[in-house]
Amino acid sequence: ELKVEQNPLFLSMQEGKNYTIYCNYSTTSDRLYWYRQDPGKSLESLFVLLSNGAVKQEGRLMASLDTKARLSTLHITAAVHDLSATYFCAVDPPGSGTYKYIFGTGTRLKVLA
Amino acid sequence: DVKVTQSSRYLVKRTGEKVFLECVQDMDHENMFWYRQDPGLGLRLIYFSYDVKMKEKGDIPEGYSVSREKKERFSLILESASTNQTSMYLCASSLIPGKSFNTEAFFGQGTRLTVV
Numbered sequence: 001e002l003k004v005e006q007n008p009l010f011l012s013m014q015e016g017k018n019y020t021i022y023c024n025y026s027t028t029s030d031r032l033y034w035y036r037q038d039p040g041k042s043l044e045s046l047f048v049l050l051s052n053g054a055v056k057q058e059g060r061l062m063a064s065l066d067t068k069a070r071l072s073t074l075h076i077t078a079a080v081h082d083l084s085a086t087y088f089c090a091v092d093p094p095g096s097g098t099y100k101y102i103f104g105t106g107t108r109l110k111v112l113a
Numbered sequence: 114d115v116k117v118t119q120s121s122r123y124l125v126k127r128t129g130e131k132v133f134l135e136c137v138q139d140m141d142h143e144n145m146f147w148y149r150q151d152p153g154l155g156l157r158l159i160y161f162s163y164d165v166k167m168k169e170k171g172d173i174p175e176g177y178s179v180s181r182e183k184k185e186r187f188s189l190i191l192e193s194a195s196t197n198q199t200s201m202y203l204c205a206s207s208l209i210p211g212k213s214f215n216t217e218a219f220f221g222q223g224t225r226l227t228v229v
Binding site: 009031033035041042043044045048050088090092098099100101102103104105106 | 143144146148153154155156157158161163171172203205207208209210216217218219220221222223
């Protein structure tokens with residue numbers, strides 16, 4: 001059974017600082033997704049990582065995937081208040097025949113002014 | 114833009130009632146999903162469907178059933194609602210493998226269900 005773990009679960013950081021959120025998963029997968037959720041809202045797709053070594057960047061967020069280590073990171077550079085949200089990673093379990101998306105528990109990020 | 118629409122944002126139902134949550138997507142996606150979201154537990158997959166009239170159990174199917182009579186519509190049914198089914202329910206849709214590099218799931222706005 002595929003398990004997806006994120007850490008930290010909560011993150012409070014000052015504006016302007018850098019930090020990394022980690023996503024570990026337990027079985028082989030070549031597809032990993034990052035989503036953002038604002039309070040009371042639904043999930044918004046941020047990144048799709050489809051191969052080992054994939055790196056994608058959008059603004060102050062950069063995501064990478066190491067399939068050998070079964071690890072993805074979401075790096076935040078010079079955080080701003082607007083990045084406050086909950087971030088989820090999701091992994092597609094192998095052998096399912098279709099996309100299935102197993103989610104981590106989420107990392108609640110609070111950026112303090 | 115992909116649009117996934119859930120029929121209600123908020124619902125309050127009584128214990129024992131039969132509850133229908135409806136979801137419609139407008140992008141001709143084959144896959145559709147129902148998740149529930151609870152604090153500290155993330156999103157957990159209840160059921161998914163990869164074609165009309167097809168369904169597969171996710172990780173927590175107990176107490177739920179689903180229906181997919183048309184490609185664009187996926188319904189979640191609580192046969193006899195209980196208080197432990199109070200939660201946020203999220204519907205999502207996606208393409209099947211091989212159709213596109215756009216492999217991610219697109220989510221509806223969520224239905225917050227309270228069972229009293």
